[in-house]
Amino acid sequence: MTVRRPILFFIPMLIPGIVPAQISFNFVKQDTVRQRLSLYKGNDTKREAALKQIFSDAGCGSSSLTEQVIPQKKQPNVICVLPGMTDQTIVVGAHFDHVDRGDGVVDNWSGASLLPSLFQGLATQPLKHTFVFVGFSGEEAGLLGSQFYVKQLSEPQRSKIEAMINLDTLGLGPTEVWLSQSDPRLTKLLNGLALNMRIPLSGMELNGFGESDEESFIREKVCTLVVHTLTPSTAHILHQSTDNASAVHFSDYFDTYRLLSAYLTVLDSQPVPAGHVCTAKPVSLLPSPRPRLVPGRHR
Numbered sequence: 001m002t003v004r005r006p007i008l009f010f011i012p013m014l015i016p017g018i019v020p021a022q023i024s025f026n027f028v029k030q031d032t033v034r035q036r037l038s039l040y041k042g043n044d045t046k047r048e049a050a051l052k053q054i055f056s057d058a059g060c061g062s063s064s065l066t067e068q069v070i071p072q073k074k075q076p077n078v079i080c081v082l083p084g085m086t087d088q089t090i091v092v093g094a095h096f097d098h099v100d101r102g103d104g105v106v107d108n109w110s111g112a113s114l115l116p117s118l119f120q121g122l123a124t125q126p127l128k129h130t131f132v133f134v135g136f137s138g139e140e141a142g143l144l145g146s147q148f149y150v151k152q153l154s155e156p157q158r159s160k161i162e163a164m165i166n167l168d169t170l171g172l173g174p175t176e177v178w179l180s181q182s183d184p185r186l187t188k189l190l191n192g193l194a195l196n197m198r199i200p201l202s203g204m205e206l207n208g209f210g211e212s213d214e215e216s217f218i219r220e221k222v223c224t225l226v227v228h229t230l231t232p233s234t235a236h237i238l239h240q241s242t243d244n245a246s247a248v249h250f251s252d253y254f255d256t257y258r259l260l261s262a263y264l265t266v267l268d269s270q271p272v273p274a275g276h277v278c279t280a281k282p283v284s285l286l287p288s289p290r291p292r293l294v295p296g297r298h299r
Helices: 031-039 046-059 103-112 115-122 144-152 155-159 184-197 214-218 248-268
Strands: 009-011 067-068 077-082 089-095 132-137 160-165 173-177 201-205 224-228
Touching: 009 248, 031 046, 031 103, 031 115, 031 248, 046 077, 046 103, 046 115, 046 132, 067 144, 077 115, 077 144, 089 103, 089 115, 089 144, 089 248, 103 160, 115 248, 132 144, 144 214, 155 160, 155 224, 160 214, 160 248, 173 184, 173 248, 184 201, 184 224, 184 248, 214 224
Parallel strands: 089 132, 089 160, 160 224, 173 201
Antiparallel strands: 009 201, 067 077, 077 132, 173 224
């Protein structure tokens, strides 16, 4: 997550969603999730290579796994496509790059390393939607990877994206949703599933704190859901030496993984209501450009 001075608000989420009956969920083992999280070491080039290898190990074959070269950025986006019965698309994204201070385990290897596990859980069942998992490059440099990804899509391709799920800064505690950056339909479904699975979920606004890759999709009027775990008591960890493996609460992290894995399965089964319009942050209100972080000066 690209960070500036924190202004965070807690909002409890009490509206239940609708969870279809008799849907089976496939989860990878805890040890697998833990091992993939441990592969954060090295610079962003090594992290990109590690992410690509994890996707391959998870079963994303060479015909489905590609690198998208980003102008003015050494590391490419890593893209794994899981075809469904239609070309209606759900994008699941997380950036793998990090700032120089700290190891960037929370921000955001925690999100990137989950992508192959989420792919793996869906790959064993028939799907209505085509899922596109993207490890974005250059988020910390100004959303470079996600902006390029969206701009390279044709208008028909963008119109086929029913949802973009952004994962950023996981494992600091129980699962949170950035409500004003998230479409209420997507949020309600996640909340209903969390209640059903008895996994804690609440809303934590990060307005004024920073930005992440969902911005690139919101600008194109794509419905987004932003999942994170930041709170006022943990915000100081980002972009500091304290962003290391010891900052991750693995039980919370694995709960977030289980919730997201189940959510993608349920979301695949849900039709978009006729006439639905995304209401996350109206595009007309987006500041352009946002002030950017000067590392080490965001407190």
